[in-house]
Amino acid sequence: MEKSKTKVSLMHSLQLQKKGMQLWYQKEPKIFYYMFFDALLKILMPYILIYFSAQILNELGGMRRPEALFRLVLFTLFIEMTLGILQAIITWQRAKWQNLVSILNDEFYLNKMFEMDYAKFSSARIHRLRAQIKENENWSGLGLLHVLKISEDLFSAVFGIIGGAFLLLGLFRSSIPEEVTAIQWLNHPFFTLLFFIFLLLGILLPPYFMNKSESYWVLLAEESKETNRFGLFFSHYMNLAERGLDVRIYRQDKLSKKYMFDDSVDRNPHSLIARYHKGPMGIYRGLSTITTVLFSGLVYFYVGLKAWAGAFSIGLVTQYISAILALSNYISKLLESLGKTQSNAAFLSKNFELLEEPNEMYQGSLTTEKRSDRKYLITFQRVSFKYPDADTYAIKNLSMQFEIGKRFAIVGENGSGKTTFIKLLCRLYEPTEGVILLNGIDIRKYNYADYLALFSVVFQDFHLFSLTIAQNIASSTNYDEEKVQRCLTEAGLAERLTKTANGIESYLYKDFNRLGIEISGGEAQKIAIARALYKDAPFMILDEPTASLDPIAEEEIYQKFNQMIRDRTAIYISHRLSSCRFCDEILVFNQGELIQRGTHQALVNQKSEKYAELWQAQAQYYQ
Template sequence: MQKKAEGVSLRETFALHRRAARDMRRVAPGCFAPFILCAVVEAASPYAVIWLSARLIDELSTLRRPEILGRWVLWTVAVSAAAGMLKAVLQRWKNVRSELFGKQDEVLYTENFLRMDYADCERQETRDLFSQIQQNANWSGWGFSCLTLFCTQAVQGITGILGAAALTVSLFTRKVPASAGRLTVLNHPIFLAGLLLLIAAFTCMGPALVGRANAIWNTLAEQVRFGNRVFSHFAFMQPGKKEEDMDRRMYRQGELAEHYLSTVNIFGMGSPIAKASYTIVGPSKALSAALSAILSGVVYLFVCLKALGGAFGIGSVTQYVSAVTTFSGNAALLLSTVSHMQANAEFLKTIYTFLDIPNSMYQGSLTTEKRSDRQYDVEFRDVSFRYPGSDIWALRHVNMRFKVGKRLAIVGENGSGKTTFIKLLCRLYDPQEGQILLNGIDIRKYRYDDYMGIFAVVFQDFQLLDQPLGANVAGSAAYDRARAEKALTDAGFGERLAAMEKGLDTMLYRELTEDGVELSGGEAQKIAIARALYKDAPFLILDEPTAALDPIAEAEIYSKFDEIAGDRTAIFISHRLSSCKFCDEIAVFDKGAVIQQGSHAALLADSGGKYCALWNAQAQYYTE
């Protein structure tokens, strides 16, 4: 069953498009100028040629004076040439801006993701909403991409209507002379009113039919989005990704994709889209085109009869027929643009539902104290947390206090709450119960960006950018090169750095340059650790920092860990309990709770404890 579109009022339609235009002008100043100028020239230049041609034909059909004919020919050629050159220049400008405009909306989406609370950013509802926006754009350019088309069509329609009206007025004011006999009936107001009503009716009916066709696409939007998801996932699998390419070959995933594509009929014969195309959309647009042709025939008949009666010369026939039909076409274009805008408004509503997601986390106002002695005291006081939409507590009644300047290891099985603990500490989420205190003050009272500045974190799913190595480490194009080199050396990347011909200026990966360097997982992880060291924050947090490193590189990192951390408070999560031996304290998580806490020796001495069980489970693979 097709879902019936609710429709959007004209007032809301124009308000949404005004807002969208403002937003696009902010990220792309002057983006609409070439479209407006090109539309004006495109719409106005034919009328100049029509008027000049009519004068030329009138002269040819009457006196045929060579000097007058030469003058009209010269003007016609000059105006046509000037309009052609101007259109070519503007079209080039328009094409360049069009290419840029097509990507500028991504700036708005990126800004929104960076501004958004991380909790909302990670919500499945948010990701689904953004996916809908992308699929709508991929389907038929719905959303921001339509703005330049609407701008062009609206300006072209208005300019065309004004130009046509200026050339058509005399059609209704010039009278058929009395000597024309029965043709004088064309002077009667009923004929004039009838022609105007017919033009108005046909002009409105065409866009109405097009609007009906556009409305059908709205009812199919959900099915099309799903179809685009299927195609973008299976039919357009990205080549060149080594991990995906290997799996496809080893497990014949291409056959699975082909099977799925052949069984999901979204765009093929017999699909709802195909049925709508030949039952409603196609006939509606065909009838709209037929009405335009009928109108042209009626106008030709009326104008030719008045010319036959002597109201004007043969040249004016060309002028009036062209002007009236062009007037109708531009009026229809303007009305169909409004109809198209109403259809697009539904998709803009989806976009602004995403862009208007509010920040619910309290941003705080206190400045985080910048202590030269790095004496920060952090306490979890009866903290409980569950992820949005979940009934399961990820953490429950967690109480913990950090010993400043010490090394804390967090261990536990998968799903025990280790990473959630770090996310709460960094205030990516706020707990539903309890408090997290920094120097005795609830962290929610600190300025959010200021509080984030005291943490340097290496997450499991860290990201490096296709940028120079030094810029990746510093997170900035301008940075302290000596400091970046030291951070890389401390993280175990020194030898690899020395082997790079361009050093810190070496581009990572090859998406943006041919001479980029591809990194192994271990190398990328060392750079991520170096990035955390470069930030030089009081808290250094490493979430599985050596997961991609080989045993030798891992041992190197751990042997230097005390030296690397310096006077920072170091917290790291690990599944390899052998890495916890050098830490001052170890917290053991299980099912969202801290069930043990103490030094390696003390926890190992508790033979009935969780830590001892985990230790023995791993140790059996290294001892006989």
């Protein structure tokens, strides 16, 4: 298999790791405080036990003074108990924050996606990047989440190396007495150097082999991306209640199994990852274990031989052997952690690619000044728009003005530019050419949040939360109950509320509350209309607001339309031309251009034009 990516240098990997640590520290510094002290105590406790155990053994093998032994044992227990209590407190505090890590991780992306320019947010590149990051996290835990695990390992390794080196200070200074002539050669600097070389090899080789084994995860990431994407999709799909009918009628479980398991690179015993585990990954792991065992044998031999020859007491045998093995373990851990930073770097760079994606939309500073008279006049001047990477214009040379307080209907065939026009109006996209004015001023000069506040929109593909009806309408946990009730009444849902036990406090659906109510598509659409009314913005935009309503409910909405809109400027998008008759003016779009404008009666009398053609195509349904 060819390597799809060049290995990231260690220096660049460490820079990315540092960057990730800074990001987490800014998010919640307590995570690092508790991680730091937890690692310190976990290292300190065994080293203190090793040191005092050696002193106790020395006393037992030497003078055997009861009072000295009692003091050593008592002091050892006191230190260990104190450190144990501190560690329990730190661990308990850390656990509270550790449980929030996945939520905080999601918050990084939620905040970024919400703050991102809509044009970028809706692009395929951004959504592929977000999907890839999620797949990496679910597949191997690599990326921004792995920064915390590597940080913890680095803290432990550094503390462990310092502690182990401190306990080993006397090993190489201890000499075999001159009277033991048979192994005086162990005192020679050459053999000390030779042992030190073997010591380094024993310390460095296990993590080297382990990092070689771990490196295959990076190679497999690209191979696993597509099957992991299918797995995520189908596991989510199969758990949706609304998909239950299709799944059973068409046995879609068989189709999902094919993509999730049978053809997966990492979910069956014959997969590529399984072959790697049986091949190079397993071999490197085996070599790591073998070198560790050989190294341990060498340590026992060298320290035991020097102790047997009288270089140091029996208690120090325990100290030196434990210290060398611990030092080896923590140096290995440090090297493995450095290797993990390189393995994680390729994934972490994707995290930062998304989180550092710059916004390009100009953020104005002028306030729109909330006006009680709703006198906001919007004008399009020679506006054209082309989607990124598109060859044709979605909107071409559009010039028009919305008169304050009027009701406008926008009609046209699919792909005629109606939705694009609304996105430009709401400044979700910037015009490719031309300018949009609010009260004579370019809308780009207004504060973006202030400008968005001017619009209440019922999108065709609106979404509701599995929260209370009131919270859905107010988009907040704090709301005006009377206003919520009034908006629901205007939207035609008052009668439905009388059938619910908790009224506006009733939960929608059963995701968070077992007593949640299930509502029809038409009822959901009415709640969406009530939500738009609650915002009480000067412009009301309704995109097919009655598409899910039955004829009686649709007629009820039409009758209440003027009452709902009141003095707002309303823009109504519909494929049902009969529903446009109550509007003051109808705008007809075709292939991105505004080709007709007028009242229903005036347009329908233009027999050879587009509106009359659309009207006649639907006329049979109006008879």
